[in-house]
Amino acid sequence: MRYLPQISAVLLSLMAWGCTPKTExxxxxxxxxxxxxxxxxxxxxxxxxxxxxxxxxxxLDQKGVGPVQEVTLVELNPPWAEQGKQLFEQKCHxxxxxxRKFIGPSLSGVLQRRNPVWVMNMILNPDQMVQKDPLxxxxxxxxxxxxxTDLNLxxxxxxxxxxxxxxx
Ligand code: HEC
Numbered sequence: 001m002r003y004l005p006q007i008s009a010v011l012l013s014l015m016a017w018g019c020t021p022k023t024e025x026x027x028x029x030x031x032x033x034x035x036x037x038x039x040x041x042x043x044x045x046x047x048x049x050x051x052x053x054x055x056x057x058x059x060l061d062q063k064g065v066g067p068v069q070e071v072t073l074v075e076l077n078p079p080w081a082e083q084g085k086q087l088f089e090q091k092c093h094x095x096x097x098x099x100r101k102f103i104g105p106s107l108s109g110v111l112q113r114r115n116p117v118w119v120m121n122m123i124l125n126p127d128q129m130v131q132k133d134p135l136x137x138x139x140x141x142x143x144x145x146x147x148x149t150d151l152n153l154x155x156x157x158x159x160x161x162x163x164x165x166x167x168x
Contacts, residue, residue: 054138055105058113064133066121067155073116077163084164091151092161098168103146105139108168116162123158126150 095103126148129136
């Protein structure tokens with residue numbers, strides 16, 4: 001009688017062996033594939049909790065994909081900035097605030113962390129940016145897959161918004 005608990009434990013584990021799905025998952029722990037899988041998963045877990053998300057990371061060397069190849073910034077043009085502010089409030093406020101994260105990233109200091117060409121392309125060509133530009137893709141993931149709408153702005157309109165961003 002004294003051995004009964006041990007015997008039933010042995011029986012139970014033998015039964016568990018016979019019961020395939022459960023046993024297989026338990027046993028994969030001993031197979032090399034298992035540790036490989038875990039190793040492969042680890043970085044993505046790390047990115048999710050990374051203290052350096054795309055929205056605050058400084059990436060100034062990327063220009064993105066879209067119609068704009070070059071932007072020259074000279075002295076600030078206040079009338080453009082004012083027009084840009086108004087356009088921003090009309091067109092972008094549904095998802096952005098200048099000073100805080102909303103549905104999209106905060107745009108405060110955006111030109112300190114992004115190339116102006118990249119910003120123009122993000123405004124003018126958000127669909128392809130999210131498909132092809134690694135940084136836009138990362139932002140898209142960070143913002144839970146909310147896509148930025150293409151508002152069909154002209155290049156001049158986007159340029160006034162860029163001027164406004166210089167004041168943020
Ligand atoms: C429907 C919501 C929505 C609208 C409208 C929208 N955006 Fe966005 N925007 C986003 C989201 C979400 C992201 C993050 C990338 C993504 O998920 O596609 C983003 C990203 C950006 C970025 C990159 C920010 C960074 O930190 O790198 C800029 C710049 C930007 N938007 C500017 C604008 C401007 C300017 C307008 C208006 C013309 C606008 N957006 C309209 C949702 C929106």
